[in-house]
Amino acid sequence: MAQGTLLYAQSGGVTAVINATASAVIAEARARKVKVLAARNGILGALREDLIDTGKESAAAIRALAHTPGGAFGSCRFKLKSLEADRARYERLLEVLRAHDVRWFLYNGGNDSADTAWKVSQLAEAFGYPLHCIGVPKTIDNDLAVTDTCPGFGSAAKYTAVSVREAALDVAAMADTSTKVFIYEAMGRHAGWLAAAAGLAGQSPDDAPQIILLPERAYDEAAFLAQVRKVVERVGWCVVVASEGIHNADGQFVADAGGAKDSFGHTQLGGVASYLAGRVKEALGYKVHWTLPDYLQRSARHLASHTDWAQAQAVGKAAVRYALEGRNAVMPVIVRGSDAPYRWRIEPAPLAKIANHEKKMPASFIRKDGFGITERARRYLQPLIQGEAPLPYGRDGLPKYVTLKNVPVARKLPAWKE
Template sequence: MSSGTLLYAQSGGVTAVINATASAVIQTARAHKIKVLAARNGILGALREDLIDTSKEPIAAIRALTHTPGGAFGSCRFKLKSLDEDRAKYERLLDVLRAHDVRWFLYNGGNDSADTALKMSKLATEFDYPLACIGVPKTIDNDLALTDCSPGFGSAAKYTAVSVREAALDVAAMADTSTKVFVYEAMGRHAGWLAASAGLAGHGPDEAPHLILFPERPFDEADFFARVKAVVERVGYCVVVASEGIQTADGSFVADAGGGVDSFGHSQLGGVASHLAGRVQHVLGYKVHWALPDYLQRSARHLASKTDLEHAQAVGKAAVEFALAGMNSVMPVIVRTSDAPYRWKIEAAPLSKIANREKKLPAGFLRRDGYSITEKARTYLEPLIRGEAPPPYGNDGLPKYVTLKNVPVARKLERWSEE
């Protein structure tokens, strides 16, 4: 049996399959007789020394995480600054890790989380503390560098494509006497991967979505109105998918909610669909409906992609294996080896080349006019939403999800002051 414990933490917005990654981490560590602690509510739990003993959970509960959405141990949006600016916090984290003999730290999140894991690795080296820091990929935005895709994206993409196709059938049925334009808002601040996935819902210019608005292209309202009008006159109705992060040519967010910034320094966005709906109705006079799926995009485990689930489990298993093999400051990433048939493998990539980098839609994925996706994008996206992995259902007709006991570990240090 190896000496030491493994600490796992979840970061940022959760996904439909992040718990599947957690399940794989715990099961793989148990197979190696390694005890796993989980930080309650992400990195804040580590700072507060609010740790969970996963060994108190029966194996059936750990396996049930595979089909349970949300974040079983809690997550948070809490950005640590540079080692110099937030040194006291980093040293507190190191003190907590030392106190609980943590030798392997797995941080499951996106770009900022990769950066935190990298900084923790550097600090541990500075203090000569033996610690392997592994970033574990997760984000529905699909904007992580080096990995072909991010676990969590495939399921959110499937939900988006299915929702747009189903809503389009509804609009088509009512268009003669009712709704002419439907606007669907997709998550995506700077990268339009989820908006692009909506393009899988149809084929050809007359099938929904008729127009997709990407953050990678400046939003031109006059041109948008002209295209909506042309589609309605040709098809009878128009389905629009808009990324929440679309901007005008001067760089202003169309949907800046005016609510300041979050803990990561990001503008609070929201309401691009309602804004566009109001403008279309005012300028063109069409009856418009809109939808803001918001958290539904990332929590819809009932509609998860089987491919995505397999990705999520694979990176969790590999993260433990990489850590136990002595790797440090790396992330298990997905490498596509074939489009048809779709094949992939897991490799280790350095956190230094992932942290705080953003993967946007390639220019070749956007149609020349900027309002839809190309066949190249379809080739990339389609395998990621393939396959079904439904959760088990109970007699009440609802999915059977698990809630863990999350038994706390006794504190060994003084309480951390959050001031």
């Protein structure tokens, strides 16, 4: 058995396949006879010394984790600041790692999590503690730099495209005497990848969604309303997909929920679909329906993409391998070999090139009028939603998911005062 313990933690908004990564991490570590602890509720669990012994879980439970959505060990939105500004927290974290002989730290999350893993690696180096930190990619926003795509995105993209196509059939059936405009709100603060994925639902300009609003382009209300009118007059109805992060030319979010902030310091969004519906009804007089899928986008394991599921497991397995090889401050990223046939591989990338960088939609992926995606975008997106991931169902007609025991590890340190 390798000397030391591996600590795994989940961070930020969960995805339909983040537990597939966790399953791969634990299975790979077990195969290499490495003890794995999990931090309950992300980095907070590490600070609180609230750790879980994954060795108490059966092999069958760990396998079932691969098809279970949510975050098996709990996640959190909690960002550590710089080493200078948050020194007390970093020193506490190091105390916990030492107390449990943690030599490998895997942090599974998005951009802020990559930043935390990078900072922890710097902390360990500054204190001379032998620790290998690996960032493990996850986000439905697909906005991590360097990696071609992010585990979690493909499944959310598939859910979005399928939902928009199905809803469009409903709208088309009712448009003569009822709803003329349907508005779907997709997650995406600064990058419109998920809204763009809705474009896979249709093939021609008259297919839904006929209008996609992306944060990469400033929202112009007059142009938007004119486009809605044009589509309804031509097609008879219109489906709009709007990213929650669309903003005007001054940079102000169209849907700013009272200026509230989340734990990462981000403006709380949500409500852009209802706002747009109100404007369409008031200005154009059309009957409008709208939807805010919110958590459904990231929790829909029943519509997971097989590509996404396979990549989620591949980065987990690679993260363990990199850690045990002695790599530090890196992330296993997905590198695309070709679009058709779709080929990909996993390679290590420095966290310094990923943390605090954001990948937005390239201009070449956005239609010239700003209301749709290009063929280049379609070639990029299409492979990511392909295939279905296996999912067992019970006699009650519902998916058979697993709930872990999550047996806590005995604390060795005084309680942490937050």
